[in-house]
Amino acid sequence: MLTPYILHSAVPPSAESSDHEWAVPIYKLCATTHTAPIRADSPSMTPSEGLILQAVQETSREICRVATNMWVSGVLAGLDPQLNRKESPDFGQANDLMDGWKYEVSRLMGWLDWSVWVKCKPACGPEEMCYLPTWPVGFPRPKWDPERPRPGSHNSTPGTWSGPHVDFRTSVIESMAVLAEEGRAVKPEPDEWMRPQPKCIRRVEPYDF
Numbered sequence: 001m002l003t004p005y006i007l008h009s010a011v012p013p014s015a016e017s018s019d020h021e022w023a024v025p026i027y028k029l030c031a032t033t034h035t036a037p038i039r040a041d042s043p044s045m046t047p048s049e050g051l052i053l054q055a056v057q058e059t060s061r062e063i064c065r066v067a068t069n070m071w072v073s074g075v076l077a078g079l080d081p082q083l084n085r086k087e088s089p090d091f092g093q094a095n096d097l098m099d100g101w102k103y104e105v106s107r108l109m110g111w112l113d114w115s116v117w118v119k120c121k122p123a124c125g126p127e128e129m130c131y132l133p134t135w136p137v138g139f140p141r142p143k144w145d146p147e148r149p150r151p152g153s154h155n156s157t158p159g160t161w162s163g164p165h166v167d168f169r170t171s172v173i174e175s176m177a178v179l180a181e182e183g184r185a186v187k188p189e190p191d192e193w194m195r196p197q198p199k200c201i202r203r204v205e206p207y208d209f
Helices: 021-033 047-075 091-112 170-179 189-196
Strands: 128-133 200-204
Touching: 021 047, 047 091
Parallel strands: none
Antiparallel strands: 128 200
16 A cells, blocks of 8 residues: 555664654655645635545545554564565564554544445455556646636536536546557446446556556
């Protein structure tokens, strides 16, 4: 989960160190990567958009805090093959570590209090990870016309979408169709746009989406 945010410069100072400061850059990258571009547009957001952004930011921070702490405890225990600076823990130590992780995940799930949880069925293999397809991440943003009101702003007409604001999802679907024709993507089924379903993808070569 933290792999995209691991920095080569972030390493524990020593095998005996219990200081977690070295992992702060990883936590910050995890917590802000997906919202930083949106936050830059916050001055033009409506109050409801700002509230949604704040909720996403706080949720991302807590998820990344728990995930980073779990990863750091594993690194300091000698479980990371890339950063292993001490002997790997014995079975008892590893078991205690996993019990702590389960407790932290349970607390996080309670804090999130989400009404729906999804998982891959059947369970993914050891070389796979459970992935929930997302959009529009990775797709070009539409060219908004600054002269036109934003949907839902105090200048817009309630219930109407006009000009470049006509259903952003449609532009994403059209982009996917082009990529599918070029063989660079698999075109999702119509239902997958409205209700994405988790699926297993490989996390080791050969990669396959």
